[in-house]
Amino acid sequence: MRIAVSGLGVVSALGVGVERNFAALAAEQTGVSPAPSLLETSHRLPVGELQLTNEELHALCGVPFSEHLSRTALLGLLAVREAMKDARLPQGLRVGLVSATSVGGMDLTEHFFRSFVEDDTTGRLRDVKMHDCAASTEVIATYCGIKGYRTTISTACSSSANAILLGMKLLRHHLLDAVVVGGTDALSAFTLNGFQSLMILDSEPSRPFDASRRGLNLGEGAGYVVLQREGELSHEPYCYVAGAANSNDAHHQTASSEEGEGAYRAMLGALQAGGVAPSEVDYINVHGTGTGNNDLSEGRAMCRLFGDEMPLFSSTKGFTGHTLAAAGGIEAVFSVLSIARGVVYANLRFREPIPEHGLCPVAHHRTACEIRTVLSNSFGFGGNCSSVLFTK
Amino acid sequence: MVCYVGKCCTHGEVQSELKSLIPDAGLRRRMSRVVKMAVSTAVESLGGVAEIEQVDAILTATGWGCLADSEKFLHNLITEQEQLLNPTPFIQSTFNTVGGQIALLGHNHGYNMTYVNRGHSFEDALLDGMMRLADGESKRILLGAFDELTPTVERITERMGWWRNHQKGEGAAFMTLTAEREAESVARVVKLDFLREELSEAELRSRYALSEETMIRCCDEKEVPFYPTFAATRFVEAVRCIEKGAKEVLLYNKCMGDNPTVMLLQWLG
Numbered sequence: 283m284r285i286a287v288s289g290l291g292v293v294s295a296l297g298v299g300v301e302r303n304f305a306a307l308a309a310e311q312t313g314v315s316p317a318p319s320l321l322e323t324s325h326r327l328p329v330g331e332l333q334l335t336n337e338e339l340h341a342l343c344g345v346p347f348s349e350h351l352s353r354t355a356l357l358g359l360l361a362v363r364e365a366m367k368d369a370r371l372p373q374g375l376r377v378g379l380v381s382a383t384s385v386g387g388m389d390l391t392e393h394f395f396r397s398f399v400e401d402d403t404t405g406r407l408r409d410v411k412m413h414d415c416a417a418s419t420e421v422i423a424t425y426c427g428i429k430g431y432r433t434t435i436s437t438a439c440s441s442s443a444n445a446i447l448l449g450m451k452l453l454r455h456h457l458l459d460a461v462v463v464g465g466t467d468a469l470s471a472f473t474l475n476g477f478q479s480l481m482i483l484d485s486e487p488s489r490p491f492d493a494s495r496r497g498l499n500l501g502e503g504a505g506y507v508v509l510q511r512e513g514e515l516s517h518e519p520y521c522y523v524a525g526a527a528n529s530n531d532a533h534h535q536t537a538s539s540e541e542g543e544g545a546y547r548a549m550l551g552a553l554q555a556g557g558v559a560p561s562e563v564d565y566i567n568v569h570g571t572g573t574g575n576n577d578l579s580e581g582r583a584m585c586r587l588f589g590d591e592m593p594l595f596s597s598t599k600g601f602t603g604h605t606l607a608a609a610g611g612i613e614a615v616f617s618v619l620s621i622a623r624g625v626v627y628a629n630l631r632f633r634e635p636i637p638e639h640g641l642c643p644v645a646h647h648r649t650a651c652e653i654r655t656v657l658s659n660s661f662g663f664g665g666n667c668s669s670v671l672f673t674k
Numbered sequence: 675m676v677c678y679v680g681k682c683c684t685h686g687e688v689q690s691e692l693k694s695l696i697p698d699a700g701l702r703r704r705m706s707r708v709v710k711m712a713v714s715t716a717v718e719s720l721g722g723v724a725e726i727e728q729v730d731a732i733l734t735a736t737g738w739g740c741l742a743d744s745e746k747f748l749h750n751l752i753t754e755q756e757q758l759l760n761p762t763p764f765i766q767s768t769f770n771t772v773g774g775q776i777a778l779l780g781h782n783h784g785y786n787m788t789y790v791n792r793g794h795s796f797e798d799a800l801l802d803g804m805m806r807l808a809d810g811e812s813k814r815i816l817l818g819a820f821d822e823l824t825p826t827v828e829r830i831t832e833r834m835g836w837w838r839n840h841q842k843g844e845g846a847a848f849m850t851l852t853a854e855r856e857a858e859s860v861a862r863v864v865k866l867d868f869l870r871e872e873l874s875e876a877e878l879r880s881r882y883a884l885s886e887e888t889m890i891r892c893c894d895e896k897e898v899p900f901y902p903t904f905a906a907t908r909f910v911e912a913v914r915c916i917e918k919g920a921k922e923v924l925l926y927n928k929c930m931g932d933n934p935t936v937m938l939l940q941w942l943g
Contacts, residue, residue, distance in 0.1 A: 416790060433789060
């Protein structure tokens with residue numbers, strides 16, 4: 283049974299909506315700004331921040347303004363609503379939601395904590411009610427009228443890819459007729475300081491897969507796709523999700539193994555699940571964060587799997603920043619569009635290959651490509667490595 | 675879908691010493707209380723670190739995640755004004771820390787997933803596990819859940835009025851699931867349902883055609899500890915009931931206002 287992609291929705295630093303994002307990608311215009319302008323922080327570091335306040339996001343979502351709705355939920359709501367509208371789901375389907383997030387309502391919790399640490403009788407309780415990951419999922423489901431099975435996955439930066447993987451299974455087991463899968467994460471002082479304390483944030487715009495790379499830039503956003511069983515759509519699908527796999531690197535809590543064992547197994551597993559040979563892959567939307575460790579390890583895993591037949595590949599994190607749990611969802615939308623529109627995205631700011639593996643990503647946007655098969659990689663803390671395979 | 679439950683263990687049942695369950699001193703030192711609690715329960719349930727390699731998937735569930743580390747990092751961030759922060763609590767604060775640490779401890783490259791979905795996080799992980807076993811993607815799965823109650827959350831939830839009607843609590847519970855009946859199998863799961871509405875005991879008995887003997891256990895009674903993944907501990911208790919002679923136990927979980935779930939466990943005869 284093939285699983286088809288019937289709808290797309292995305293929000294990132296590039297803007298709100300599929301067309302806004304695609305136009306910026308095609309024009310090679312980054313969404314990464316030199317420093318946060320909305321996030322409350324003392325750090326002056328480049329971030330992929332959506333330049334819309336929470337008030338503006340409420341208005342776009344068409345929901346009454348509340349100071350107690352997390353930014354993560356608002357971003358997710360925008361993307362899910364777009365994806366569902368795009369899928370044109372008929373009445374009567376059992377529609378579910380598998381949503382991924384790693385920060386949840388941390389933006390509101392930070393607000394609460396600032397007064398709570400001074401005096402534990404203070405801090406507005408409504409600000410912590412959205413702390414848990416499931417809170418954003420429930421808000422999205424409620425406002426989008428999703429009444430079927432819903433769950434929340436949180437495996438750090440591979441979360442959204444894992445949501446896609448689960449969504450496929452829910453359809454194959456006929457537990458749902460359509461499922462919205464993907465993830466959402468807002469920028470937060472918590473994650474910005476977390477990655478800063480690990481010393482893996484670049485003080486300049488990131489340079490994924492470049493010899494001079496110095497780290498990642500954080501981003502925010504949400505990306506979701508609607509999945510349905512083949513033959514049950516109301517219109518032509520964008521493409522199919524042929525397979526997905528997850529494997530653990532089992533090397534270190536945050537760093538990737540030198541040979542990228544988990545990455546290799548995840549990519550191989552996705553290809554095997556889809557019955558596709560490595561030589562058939564046309565494009566890889568790599569995890570490519572821009573850290574010394576990831577890009578070396580991921581590249582080595584690619585060399586091991588593809589040998590001399592390296593497919594075209596690029597990291598789109600130079601455009602969006604690393605959006606953590608949302609990355610796999612946003613990049614799934616980009617991967618689907620690569621097949622549907624025959625394009626390969628630029629890997630921004632690439633100049634020199636990493637000497638250890640010598641791999642060269644696509645440096646500039648390409649159009650009129652015949653892209654039939656795309657792998658999308660997402661790797662996270664806890665050794666969690668996932669890869670999703672899209673086919674025409 | 676049917677799956678078999680093998681060895682299982684709650685945190686309260688752990689007998690072995692922490693050092694033997696988590697032999698890597700470096701890993702152990704960096705682990706927070708809840709991570710130690712969960713990982714040690716997982717290893718005890720398997721019967722030793724060497725057994726981690728024998729499972730082909732690790733599924734974890736948590737409603738709150740690694741709270742103490744999240745709180746510590748947030749506290750430091752505010753009090754130190756974002757300067758010179760220790761990364762360890764940040765690193766350990768992710769929801770999949772427990773699943774990742776178990777994999778790391780046992781060099782397990784298998785499927786590794788974490789569900790964070792309030793009162794039915796455990797059932798979501800169980801569903802994934804049952805689908806994997808039914809599809810032949812896994813033969814032997816480690817499944818478990820954990821939640822901790824920190825002083826901060828205790829204080830916040832006290833202000834929310836939780837403890838007027840509920841017992842405070844925390845816990846961890848782990849088990850192995852297999853597709854086929856094995857020598858160590860003690861029970862089978864024959865039903866996992868996500869309901870759209872609440873059902874009374876009489877309605878449950880008629881919908882699931884339960885006999886008079888079937889025990890019905892709720893996961894959100896006043897007398898039991900209140901935390902998101904208590905259902906996992908309740909599940910192990912149900913297995914213990916079956917080991918002592920019960921033929922069938924139905925678990926009904928409506929924890930934290932979510933739609934109820936039903937898990938039906940049976941003896942193996």
